[in-house]
Amino acid sequence: MHEIISGPSKANSLSFGLLAGIEYDGQLSATAYVILAVVLLGIIGGLGWCFYRAVTAAGRTAESQSPDEVGDENSAEKQ
Numbered sequence: 001m002h003e004i005i006s007g008p009s010k011a012n013s014l015s016f017g018l019l020a021g022i023e024y025d026g027q028l029s030a031t032a033y034v035i036l037a038v039v040l041l042g043i044i045g046g047l048g049w050c051f052y053r054a055v056t057a058a059g060r061t062a063e064s065q066s067p068d069e070v071g072d073e074n075s076a077e078k079q
Contacts, residue, residue: 028036
């Protein structure tokens with residue numbers, strides 16, 4: 001069992017071959033900064049949109065619902 005886990009495989013040798021040329025110098029590339037900015041703007045924009053929707057929904061007065069719109073709460077009682 002130990003040989004199966006630690007033994008060389010095609011997947012391990014392939015992944016090590018692809019990562020062998022990468023050297024990390026402690027800085028992000030310009031592409032990484034663009035991706036990071038887009039993701040952060042998406043998160044901040046999405047949270048802002050949700051907050052805006054919650055604030056505008058809280059300011060509205062509730063409209064009355066007719067019994068047809070509510071659901072089948074009374075059907076269980078009738079049976």
